[in-house]
Amino acid sequence: xxxxxxxxxxxxxxxxxxxxxxxxxxxxxxxxxxxxxxxxxxxxxxxxxxxxxxxxxxxxxxxxxxxxxxxxxxxxxxxxxxxxxxxxxxxxxxxxxxxxxxxxxxxxxxxxxxxxxxxxxxxxxxxxxxxxxxxxxxxxxxxxxxxxxxxxxxxxxxxxxxxxxxxxxxxxxxxxxxxxxxxxxxxxxxxxxxxxxxxxxxxxxxxxxxxxxxxxxxxxxxxxxxxxxxxxxxxxxxxxxxxxxxxxxxxxxxxxxxx
Amino acid sequence: xxxxxxxxxxxxxxxxxxxxxxxxxxxxxxxxxxxxxxxxxxxxxxxxxxxxxxxxxxxxxxxxxxxxxxxxxxxxxxxxxxxxxxxxxxxxxxxxxxxxxxxxxxxxxxxxxxxxxxxxxxxxxxxxxxxxxxxxxxxxxxxxxxxxxxxxxxxxxxxxxxxxxxxxxxxxxxxxxxxxxxxxxxxxxxxxxxxxxxxxxxxxxxxxxxxxxxxxxxxxxxxxxxxxxxxxxxxxxxxxxxxxxxxxxxxxxxxxxxxxxxxxxxxxxxxxxxxxxxxxxxxxxxxxxxxxxxxxxxxxxxxxxxxxxxxxxxxxxxxxxxxxxxxxxxxxxxxxxxxxxxxxxxxxxxxxxxxxxxxxxxxxxxxxxxxxxxxxxxxxxxxxxxxxxx
Ligand SMILES: Nc1ncnc2c1ncn2[C@@H]1O[C@H](COP(=O)(O)OP(=O)(O)O)[C@@H](O)[C@H]1O
Ligand SMILES: [Mg+2]
Numbered sequence: 011x012x013x014x015x016x017x018x019x020x021x022x023x024x025x026x027x028x029x030x031x032x033x034x035x036x037x038x039x040x041x042x043x044x045x046x047x048x049x050x051x052x053x054x055x056x057x058x059x060x061x062x063x064x065x066x067x068x069x070x071x072x073x074x075x076x077x078x079x080x081x082x083x084x085x086x087x088x089x090x091x092x093x094x095x096x097x098x099x100x101x102x103x104x105x106x107x108x109x110x111x112x113x114x115x116x117x118x119x120x121x122x123x124x125x126x127x128x129x130x131x132x133x134x135x136x137x138x139x140x141x142x143x144x145x146x147x148x149x150x151x152x153x154x155x156x157x158x159x160x161x162x163x164x165x166x167x168x169x170x171x172x173x174x175x176x177x178x179x180x181x182x183x184x185x186x187x188x189x190x191x192x193x194x195x196x197x198x199x200x201x202x203x204x205x206x207x208x209x210x211x212x213x214x215x216x217x218x219x220x221x222x223x224x225x226x227x228x229x230x231x232x233x234x235x236x237x238x239x240x241x242x243x244x245x246x247x248x249x250x251x252x253x254x255x256x257x258x259x260x261x262x263x264x265x266x267x268x269x
Numbered sequence: 270x271x272x273x274x275x276x277x278x279x280x281x282x283x284x285x286x287x288x289x290x291x292x293x294x295x296x297x298x299x300x301x302x303x304x305x306x307x308x309x310x311x312x313x314x315x316x317x318x319x320x321x322x323x324x325x326x327x328x329x330x331x332x333x334x335x336x337x338x339x340x341x342x343x344x345x346x347x348x349x350x351x352x353x354x355x356x357x358x359x360x361x362x363x364x365x366x367x368x369x370x371x372x373x374x375x376x377x378x379x380x381x382x383x384x385x386x387x388x389x390x391x392x393x394x395x396x397x398x399x400x401x402x403x404x405x406x407x408x409x410x411x412x413x414x415x416x417x418x419x420x421x422x423x424x425x426x427x428x429x430x431x432x433x434x435x436x437x438x439x440x441x442x443x444x445x446x447x448x449x450x451x452x453x454x455x456x457x458x459x460x461x462x463x464x465x466x467x468x469x470x471x472x473x474x475x476x477x478x479x480x481x482x483x484x485x486x487x488x489x490x491x492x493x494x495x496x497x498x499x500x501x502x503x504x505x506x507x508x509x510x511x512x513x514x515x516x517x518x519x520x521x522x523x524x525x526x527x528x529x530x531x532x533x534x535x536x537x538x539x540x541x542x543x544x545x546x547x548x549x550x551x552x553x554x555x556x557x558x559x560x561x562x563x564x565x566x567x568x569x570x571x572x573x574x575x576x577x578x579x580x581x582x583x584x585x586x587x588x589x590x591x592x593x594x595x596x597x598x599x600x601x602x603x604x605x606x607x608x609x610x611x612x613x614x615x616x617x618x619x620x621x622x623x624x625x626x627x628x629x630x631x632x633x634x635x636x637x638x639x640x641x642x643x644x645x646x647x648x649x650x651x652x653x654x655x656x657x658x659x
Contacts (some may be wrong), residue, residue: 062573065652085575091651092573103568103655107285115571119274164572 012038012061012172012203017070019056019226030227031055031067034035038205040171043198043233045167045206045217054207055100055176061205062174063087066127092120096165100176100207102157104149110136111145117168135167136160138193164188172203179213185258191216212236221254272581279586291556294594297631298433299548299600302605304627305538305619309606313616318525328357328489329391330496331516333481340478341506344385346465347479353498355491356525360388361482369463370474371424371435375494379463380419383439383470391483394459397421399431399446406445407466415446419460436463437473460470494519531566544627548634550656551591555635560658566646567654577646580640588632 019031030053038044048054059065060072063079070252072079074090084088091097104113114132123131139159141152149157158181165173173194179187191213198204198218206217214220215236222229283290292497293505295536350359363383369376382587388394389401408412414435421428421444424435428447435442451459486495496517503513517526566579603619610617646654 061653062571063651064655065650085577088570088573088575088578091571097571099571105565105568105572107282112281116569119278120569120573120575120578168572 011040011073011075012036013070013071014061015074017057017060017067017072019053019060019065019067022221029226031060032072033229034223034226036221036228038203040203041198041201041219043194043204043206044215045214045220047208047211047214047220047225048223050209051098052223054209054223056226057223058174058176058205058207062095063091064097067115079093092117092168094171096170096173097163098158098161098173098175100180101112102149102159102161104157104164106149109146109148110141110152113149113160114164114167119163122166131167131169132163135163138166140189155183155186157192158182159186161192162231166193166197170202172205173197174205174207176207177209178206179208179210187213275578275581275585278582279589282582283590286558287502289554289558290590292588293551293590293635295552295598296506296554297591297594297635298547298598298601299550301595301624301627301631302543302602303543303547304537305599305602305624306605306617307536307540307543308533308623309602309610309617309619310615311529311536312618312620313610314532315526315529316618317616319522320528328486328492329518330486330492330499331486331521332484332499332513334478334513336512337509340476340480342479342503343477344471344479346506347482349502350484350499353493353495353502353613355486357485357487357500358387358390359482359484360385360391361387361467361479361568363467363474363480365437365465365473366437367473369424369435369437371433376420376424376435376459378423379459380461381463381465381470383467384471385467388464388483391485392459394451395449395450397447399427399444401446402464402466407468408582410466410468410472411471412440412442413434413445413466414442415458415462415610416444417448417458417462418436418450419458420463421447431609437463459537492519498509513647544630547631551631551634552638555587555638556642559646562642563646563649563654563657566643567649567657570647570651570654576647579643582638582642584640587636590639591632592628594635595631598631599624599628 014034014036017031017034018029021028021030032053034053034057036057041202046054056065061257063074063082066079074082081175104110105116108116111129111132112136115128118128118131130188131140131143136142139162141156141159141163144152144156144160147156152160158178162175162178167174175194179190182190193203194206195216204217206213208214215234217234220232220234222231273630283403329454334342344361347359347361350356361384365381365383369379369380369381384402385407386402394401397472399415401415402413405411416424418428421430425433430444431446433444435444448459448462484495484499486492496515500515503515504510509511566574569579602624606617606619646657
């Protein structure tokens with residue numbers, strides 16, 4: 011349960027103050043699938059970093075699971091980042107000296123997952139995102155899309171209950187992007203909370219709830235139609251739905267968007 | 270997270286950054302080798318000086334006269350010393366420069382010394398072949414010489430050369446005796462000596478006085494009495510004690526070890542500077558890689574590493590690197606001291622204390638400068654560490 015009230019974040023840039031977040035109030039229930047959508051520079055990543063306990067707001071309150079964030083100790087926050095949150099960064103943030111497999115294993119090392127299980131889960135996660143043949147590669151030996159999928163695998167393999175994804179499909183082609191979104195749907199069905207950041211309305215449309223942000227302010231809210239609108243689908247129907255999108259892909263109208 | 274995991278991560282990081290690891294260790298190795306080897310040289314010099322002086326016997330007194338003008342001590346005046354009951358023997362000593370030539374062979378390493386027959390007893394020389402210089406040789410200024418074993422080998426190819434002749438600056442001499450080998454000592458090799466009658470040496474150098482001479486006491490207990498006798502003798506001829514100096518072996522030993530301890534101090538100082546430079550090298554490489562490492566720390570924190578995780582990884586990394594560097598440094602020093610030193614003919618004595626101190630210093634520097642940036646970075650908010658770019 012995430013409760014944010016009147017959060018502000020300012021940056022001083024050469025005498026000018028940028029209000030990256032301007033009195034943002036937002037609640038996210040456990041198990042929700044929320045998309046935060048807004049143009050570039052609207053404060054999405056800033057908000058995400060605060061939700062993910064990587065950064066702190068200048069003012070306002072952030073209550074995580076019923077407790078104000080400032081009441082958590084440094085060690086407790088490390089545990090939360092490690093066990094509860096799966097962060098998918100816009101810039102991937104993979105360790106360049108480690109292989110894809112080692113990168114995916116890293117959060118589990120800090121969790122204390124035994125080597126054998128860690129290895130198995132990391133491999134499975136990489137297979138899941140279609141990187142089975144690249145597990146020994148270093149990030150520099152992977153394409154942008156592959157790095158993004160590696161970062162996704164790293165977040166998912168640790169089994170977090172809250173997934174924070176910052177433009178997770180930004181570097182992916184249509185088909186992989188759709189696979190990743192399906193993965194999120196699946197995790198959502200299993201009861202995980204998902205916060206998806208995007209600037210693309212077609213991607214946001216996959217979420218249950220859509221929050222619009224502009225110039226650091228939340229302007230409106232809506233509901234996703236792609237999946238939760240009139241023709242609501244369930245996981246069981248996924249393959250039919252896949253067939254549908256594939257059919258749609260060959261049509262020229264959605265060519266500029268990811269999906 | 271278990272210590273084992275931190276250890277594995279540290280090793281992975283060392284292996285994954287070979288260049289950085291190598292440079293860190295290089296600084297350490299250079300510093301340690303410099304200090305250990307230089308101190309070994311100084312201590313080696315000290316040890317060899319002491320042993321060679323001790324080897325010369327402790328009942329010897331050395332006199333050297335400083336005023337060359339109107340030197341009142343003549344060879345005949347020395348005879349007064351024979352009346353002293355504590356004095357066993359005395360011999361004048363005069364070093365000569367000249368070209369030694371046997372046939373067509375020029376022997377450059379010769380140390381030509383003019384002396385008397387007692388020199389054999391005083392320096393405890395032994396004959397390989399032939400005889401030593403005799404009193405008539407001195408009195409008659411005979412053109413005869415006694416040579417060291419190395420001199421004989423170099424000049425004639427064998428020590429079997431009594432009766433052969435050679436020349437010093439064109440003047441002919443006959444070899445009457447060859448000395449047994451005594452080996453090299455820091456006060457000069459006796460094996461390269463070419464000993465000629467003192468009177469001839471005076472003629473060559475165009476001097477009339479005795480500028481230095483050796484005296485031996487009847488026993489080492491009597492050295493002080495003998496020295497008093499020598500000083501009384503000198504006082505008769507000189508108006509001031511500043512014209513001469515009298516040394517017994519014990520004094521010489523302490524003077525020389527003062528000199529060598531100055532040498533030790535000086536070399537130690539140079540070595541300490543190189544260790545410091547090595548330490549600064551370690552520090553630099555650790556600090557230079559900080560921006561890269563700060564991002565790494567940011568990533569690790571973002572995915573759930575605690576400060577403790579980060580610090581233990583970096584501490585172990587720094588310790589492993591500096592201990593490895595230290596061990597390699599000591600190994601290299603050991604190789605230099607045991608293999609290289611005999612090859613270049615320099616005595617070196619490796620000191621366990623100095624080696625240990627050098628390694629300890631390197632390890633502390635490595636740990637401090639490996640940990641300090643990591644400790645700083647691990648305090649940052651993950652997002653600050655992720656954004657860090659130097
Ligand atoms: N570290 C920073 N220093 C200064 N300004 C920043 C910093 N991070 C973000 N900003 C500014 O804050 C605003 C919001 O940034 P961000 O949250 O990254 O936007 P988005 O992710 O929506 O594109 C932008 O105007 C950006 O320039
Ligand atoms: Mg962003």
